[in-house]
Amino acid sequence: QKEVEQDPGPLSVPEGAIVSLNCTYSNSAFQYFMWYRQYSRKGPELLMYTYSSGNKEDGRFTAQVDKSSKYISLFIRDSQPSDSATYLCAMSPLGAGNNRKLIWGLGTSLAVNP
């Protein structure tokens, strides 16, 4: 079993739809959760950064973490064609040092159709 599971999709939605992306994980030590967006042939860019459980909202994006279920989600409201990209979840455990490597999901490919 992989430490982080993410459905690769592809996911196709009409413009304006609410998109739900999610990852599950097995390591209860994970405390830091991130969502990255990657456009084709570009490096990933950080979208959301969350520590421990709870919700975080930034514009049209909402990140949720449910540590009891080991489940994290990213919601995109009023999706736009420019949101078409691959979304990767990443996480890391609590521990000493700031330079700990991340554990990555496979990434979900999203297409928002005009």
Next chain:
Amino acid sequence: GAVVSQHPSRVICKSGTSVKIECRSLDFQATTMFWYRQFPKQSLMLMATSNEGSKATYEQGVEKDKFLINHASLTLSTLTVTSAHPEDSSFYICSAPTGTRRDEQFFGPGTRLTVL
């Protein structure tokens, strides 16, 4: 956010040659940088952790003699693919944590390597 650059963005080389890829943190210092490779429609695969002033730490299955990493300064890490072969063709991406938030990493734009 912090800026990480990579050079070159794309390189095509003949089999057997060596290729050097540079990763720079432009507006912050990075004692650690990470090197990833990514095959089409697949996730990031961590290759190695580059440490300024010391040897890189390689992930299991990554040949350290083939993928040479040098972290010469607090803003520069280089990855050299030695004696490249077509199976080394991939997208190579570096990242650096900024230290302002634990484990937050900023990525370079990537380097597309094609070995003929």
